[in-house]
Amino acid sequence: MEIDLSFLLLIFVINVVYISLNTIRFMLTMKSYRLAASLVSMVEVTIYVVGLGLVLDSLDNYLNLAVYALGYGVGIALGIKIEEFLALGYIMVTAIVPDLETKMPEELRNLGYGVTTSLAFGREGDRMVLEILTPRKTERKLYKQISEIEPKTFIISYEPKYINGGFWTKKVKKRRKEIRNEENK
Numbered sequence: 001m002e003i004d005l006s007f008l009l010l011i012f013v014i015n016v017v018y019i020s021l022n023t024i025r026f027m028l029t030m031k032s033y034r035l036a037a038s039l040v041s042m043v044e045v046t047i048y049v050v051g052l053g054l055v056l057d058s059l060d061n062y063l064n065l066a067v068y069a070l071g072y073g074v075g076i077a078l079g080i081k082i083e084e085f086l087a088l089g090y091i092m093v094t095a096i097v098p099d100l101e102t103k104m105p106e107e108l109r110n111l112g113y114g115v116t117t118s119l120a121f122g123r124e125g126d127r128m129v130l131e132i133l134t135p136r137k138t139e140r141k142l143y144k145q146i147s148e149i150e151p152k153t154f155i156i157s158y159e160p161k162y163i164n165g166g167f168w169t170k171k172v173k174k175r176r177k178e179i180r181n182e183e184n185k
Contacts, residue, residue, distance in 0.1 A: 003063065007054075011064055012071040014051035018044060019075025020082060027083050032161075087136035089159055095130040095146050096120065096154040102128055104149045111145060112178070133163070 021044040028037035055068045097104055105115045108130070116131040134142050139157070146153050 008063065008067045011051060011054055011067050012074075014047055014054070015068050015071025016075040016078060018047040018051055019072050020079040021047065023076065023079025024082060024086075027086070027088065031088050033088070087139070089136050090133055090163060091136050091139050091157045092160050093130075093132040093134065093139075093142060093146075094156045095132065096122070096156075097128040097130065097150050098122075098125070098152050099150065100126055100128050102150055104128075104146070104153075105130055107149055108132060108142075108145065113142065133160070 021040055025037050025040040025044055028040060051068070051071075055064050058064055095104070100119070105117050105128075108115045113132050113134060118129045118131075120127040120129045132142065136159075143155060146155060
């Protein structure tokens with residue numbers, strides 16, 4: 001059996017691209033980017049049919065199938081990296097601080113975050129609860145900033161599906177722009 005490296009590379013690349021697009025399309029669908037998801041899916045299915053057709057035309061060659069499967073796995077990993085890079089949407093972070101006298105809300109507001117606070121009663125006493133909405137792109141930075149201000153903070157995050165009104169829509173975007181401008185100086 002003759003091994004055609006260019007054909008194997010073609011199968012591999014097609015499947016990496018297909019699965020990466022599949023991951024992106026799924027992410028766009030979950031974030032309600034309907035038009036973009038539809039357009040990506042048209043390209044995705046075209047690439048899928050071509051790649052699968054190449055493998056099915058030569059099912060007697062198990063190496064083609066192995067390379068197809070390898071491309072699938074690499075495509076998943078690449079799709080995840082692309083999704084992390086794009087980081088579309090927002091996250092809601094709940095930070096539970098053990099110190100009621102904490103200056104964290106003001107410090108985070110000064111960094112451009114919208115922060116809503118409330119009092120909570122925990123097993124070991126009263127707590128300050130902070131609700132912070134931020135773009136997913138700044139998620140890791142926010143966690144680091146919270147840990148630097150108060151290392152004992154308990155943090156939970158989730159992705160909200162719908163956001164409307166409030167501080168976020170007006171002031172936070174403006175403040176973030178100001179902070180970026182200050183950092184670039």
